[in-house]
Amino acid sequence: MRLAGKKALITGAGSGIGRGMALLFAQNGAVVGVNDINPTRIEETIALVEAEGGKAVGVPFDVTNFDAVNSGVNQAREALGGLDIFCANAGIAPSADFVDISPEAWDTMMKVHLYGVFNGCKAVLPGMLEQSWGRIIVTSSMSAVSGDKHLTHYSAAKAGQVGFIRALAREVADAGVTVNAIAPGLVQTNILGEVDSEVIERYLPPVGRIGQPKDQAYAALYLASDEAEFVTGHLLQVNGGSF
Numbered sequence: 001m002r003l004a005g006k007k008a009l010i011t012g013a014g015s016g017i018g019r020g021m022a023l024l025f026a027q028n029g030a031v032v033g034v035n036d037i038n039p040t041r042i043e044e045t046i047a048l049v050e051a052e053g054g055k056a057v058g059v060p061f062d063v064t065n066f067d068a069v070n071s072g073v074n075q076a077r078e079a080l081g082g083l084d085i086f087c088a089n090a091g092i093a094p095s096a097d098f099v100d101i102s103p104e105a106w107d108t109m110m111k112v113h114l115y116g117v118f119n120g121c122k123a124v125l126p127g128m129l130e131q132s133w134g135r136i137i138v139t140s141s142m143s144a145v146s147g148d149k150h151l152t153h154y155s156a157a158k159a160g161q162v163g164f165i166r167a168l169a170r171e172v173a174d175a176g177v178t179v180n181a182i183a184p185g186l187v188q189t190n191i192l193g194e195v196d197s198e199v200i201e202r203y204l205p206p207v208g209r210i211g212q213p214k215d216q217a218y219a220a221l222y223l224a225s226d227e228a229e230f231v232t233g234h235l236l237q238v239n240g241g242s243f
């Protein structure tokens with residue numbers, strides 16, 4: 001029970017990696033706030049957590065909307081009885097050639113991944129600073145490090161998240177709050193339906209299987225734990241060796 005008594009909020013937890021985090025965190029004793037933009041998916045994740053005897057509450061909001069995130073985080077804090085761990089995980093990955101990416105598509109990518117992280121951290125950080133304990137974990141991507149063709153907007157946004165966590169980690173390092181990111185390689189989730197097959201082929205992992213949400217969830221579990229108090233500003237690459 002590595003997260004016994006902890007309260008965690010996970011964005012984009014109605015599916016894939018976020019759902020994997022919700023399940024593993026609950027199995028490890030946390031009560032979990034399940035966010036998504038899709039309410040049906042939230043209910044599915046809550047049912048899965050509860051089926052294993054865990055406790056979860058639904059907190060629907062769009063991570064791109066500053067006011068909605070702020071009130072959603074307050075709602076989560078009230079329902080969970082506090083907030084210790086925040087996973088900024090919601091994401092999208094529609095592939096397109098750079099020449100075809102419209103300014104609107106560029107904006108959407110920045111809004112979900114950069115404004116989404118900004119909005120969430122603005123809402124959760126004051127409470128974490130006040131209690132001198134907090135864990136912020138952003139789901140970035142190996143695209144942040146290597147770049148991906150057909151995903152220039154996604155790669156830029158994911159790399160922006162890495163700059164963000166490094167900077168914020170320094171700012172709050174002496175206040176008991178760590179700020180880290182994971183960089184998944186290829187993971188079997190719904191998002192792969194949006195990704196160009198060339199990118200998928202390039203990332204087939206040397207370990208011989210495609211990644212599963214639980215691989216990422218275990219990395220997040222470590223970063224969320226007490227044991228990881230000396231790890232901050234770190235990008236943990238979880239990719240089956242496909243750097």
Ligand SMILES: NC(=O)c1ccc[n+]([C@@H]2O[C@H](COP(=O)([O-])OP(=O)(O)OC[C@H]3O[C@@H](n4cnc5c(N)ncnc54)[C@H](O)[C@@H]3O)[C@@H](O)[C@H]2O)c1
Nearest residue numbers: 012015016017037062063090091141184186187189190191
């Ligand atoms: N699957 C992979 O191969 C892979 C690789 C690298 C990084 N990632 C990252 O992992 C994270 C999770 O993705 P996944 O693979 O689990 O995909 P997924 O599609 O299974 O889950 C993403 C979830 O985010 C939700 N979401 C999207 N926009 C939202 C918004 N504006 N507000 C709230 N929720 C929103 C979706 O409804 C969905 O349930 C993303 O940030 C993604 O970029 C995934």
